[in-house]
Amino acid sequence: MKVIIIGCGYVGLSTGIVLAYIGHEVTLIDRDEEKIAKLRAGELPIYEHGLQEVLRASAGRISFTDDWDSFDTNADAVVIAVGTPIGEGGGVDLTYVRAAVKEIGARVNGNLPVILLKSTVPPGTGREMRALLQQKLAERGMKSKVTLISNPEFLREGQALFDSFYPDRIVAGIDSHEEEAFLTALYQPVLLQDFIPPHGIPRPGNDRLPALFATDLTSAELIKYAANAFLAVKISFINEFANLAESVGADITAVARGIGLDQRIGPQFLQAGIGWGGSCFGKDMRAILHAGKRHQSELPIVRAALEVNQTQRELVAKKLQAKLNSLAGRTIGLLGLAFKPGTDDLRDAPSLDIIRQLVGGGARVKVYDPAAMERLACEHSTLDVECCPTAESLFEGCDAVVLVTEWEEFLHLPYAELGERMREKLLVDGRNVLDQKMLTDAGFTVCSVGRSDTGGGREWLGAVYK
Ligand code: UDX
Numbered sequence: 001m002k003v004i005i006i007g008c009g010y011v012g013l014s015t016g017i018v019l020a021y022i023g024h025e026v027t028l029i030d031r032d033e034e035k036i037a038k039l040r041a042g043e044l045p046i047y048e049h050g051l052q053e054v055l056r057a058s059a060g061r062i063s064f065t066d067d068w069d070s071f072d073t074n075a076d077a078v079v080i081a082v083g084t085p086i087g088e089g090g091g092v093d094l095t096y097v098r099a100a101v102k103e104i105g106a107r108v109n110g111n112l113p114v115i116l117l118k119s120t121v122p123p124g125t126g127r128e129m130r131a132l133l134q135q136k137l138a139e140r141g142m143k144s145k146v147t148l149i150s151n152p153e154f155l156r157e158g159q160a161l162f163d164s165f166y167p168d169r170i171v172a173g174i175d176s177h178e179e180e181a182f183l184t185a186l187y188q189p190v191l192l193q194d195f196i197p198p199h200g201i202p203r204p205g206n207d208r209l210p211a212l213f214a215t216d217l218t219s220a221e222l223i224k225y226a227a228n229a230f231l232a233v234k235i236s237f238i239n240e241f242a243n244l245a246e247s248v249g250a251d252i253t254a255v256a257r258g259i260g261l262d263q264r265i266g267p268q269f270l271q272a273g274i275g276w277g278g279s280c281f282g283k284d285m286r287a288i289l290h291a292g293k294r295h296q297s298e299l300p301i302v303r304a305a306l307e308v309n310q311t312q313r314e315l316v317a318k319k320l321q322a323k324l325n326s327l328a329g330r331t332i333g334l335l336g337l338a339f340k341p342g343t344d345d346l347r348d349a350p351s352l353d354i355i356r357q358l359v360g361g362g363a364r365v366k367v368y369d370p371a372a373m374e375r376l377a378c379e380h381s382t383l384d385v386e387c388c389p390t391a392e393s394l395f396e397g398c399d400a401v402v403l404v405t406e407w408e409e410f411l412h413l414p415y416a417e418l419g420e421r422m423r424e425k426l427l428v429d430g431r432n433v434l435d436q437k438m439l440t441d442a443g444f445t446v447c448s449v450g451r452s453d454t455g456g457g458r459e460w461l462g463a464v465y466k
Helices: 010-021 033-040 051-057 095-107 125-139 160-165 177-186 188-192 217-248 252-260 281-294 300-312 315-324 350-360 373-379 415-419 436-441 456-465
Strands: 002-006 025-029 062-065 077-080 114-117 148-150 169-173 211-215 331-335 364-368 385-387 400-403 426-429 445-447
Touching: 002 010, 002 095, 010 025, 010 051, 010 062, 010 077, 010 160, 033 062, 051 160, 077 095, 095 114, 095 125, 114 125, 125 148, 125 217, 148 177, 148 217, 169 177, 169 217, 177 188, 177 211, 211 217, 217 252, 217 281, 217 300, 281 300, 315 350, 315 400, 315 426, 315 445, 331 350, 350 364, 364 373, 373 385, 436 445
Parallel strands: 002 025, 002 077, 025 062, 077 114, 114 148, 169 211, 331 364, 331 400, 364 385, 400 426, 426 445
Antiparallel strands: 148 169
């Protein structure tokens, strides 16, 4: 099929590259000339595992343009994957989606492509955009019926290609069996899992095929928000219990495993820590709260999860304050800045709030991240931090080091040796991933989230799971 994708962000690029890899002829359109020039030169504007290799493997079937005039009127599908930021009033700003719909409406001829709405949009938007497109066509004297399908994505940054090649499900908000048949044809190699996996992104060991879940347009739009809100609520829930566990002398990692063994609950997204961040959870929860309000639905659970998450980001400063008496004049090192490992993304990253709180308390802050240093310099140049070239150099002269992002390389640092470079051997493990016993044996005072400083509960865990 011939597919046009509008928007070269995370979603547009990953979707385009995957559709090209499985055999479609894909053109990506973006207004950002610089971005398009880079992409044409084979450079990617985002840091994403495997994207470069799969782009190379799909060369010949994928092209990039900033010129709407090259819009192919013979395309079978047009995917809208533009940004939907939060607008001034707190709701989703649909300017880019509307602009894309108008561009399509001004260019298509009698042979209408199927429109797939992949941007995350409030429930009801698909219907509104379908009507807008229909109106644009009517203005040009065209009576053809618009087909617009809601097709939300569920990809995680750092695993965008894995999630696109091997999704649990493909959600389709449709109106007819013809639309379902169209989507089945578009995603057939993914649904049947009969493509050769790209190098570096092997097929998972299970034999499960992705489900194509077809429902109505508005339910599909709400599924996207409900999925993100549910995951965020799950993390905030375990973080709320982490704080209680700490007060009553329990170990939250044991509690999480203990409840996660119940198949109704499941073990995923129960990692307690300094809270979630990223481009989706916070934005989407605020957006659905706003949309709920417009429909007299307050969504108190979603609101509470957001509040718990904000409080969680204050933990580091509170713990340091308690151990060091005062932050003023102290030197604190942050291991990790990105909102999670595997990405350089700093959008809504807990690290940014933590830096502001520590600097606000009078501390000098040193930072290191394996991927996000450049982005920090570009996007947050006003933050008063000292950037370190390596994790090792970060420890020099610190009164405390905080693990903010659980990059693999931080699990294997020579902590005993690095502790010797610190003024005080205090370590805050904001993600509960470090070996507490090893650190304590090396003379560190260790604070984590939802566990006692000596990590008693973990000893038992080993015994239970043998
Ligand atoms: C999320 C959704 O997972 C994805 O389906 C959706 O399309 C976009 O939003 P992403 O933001 O890339 O994806 O990251 P994710 O892996 O879900 O993690 C989000 C945040 O939660 C990170 O800050 C992570 O550190 C945190 N997290 C995750 C926890 O604190 N504990 C956990 O147990 C899991």
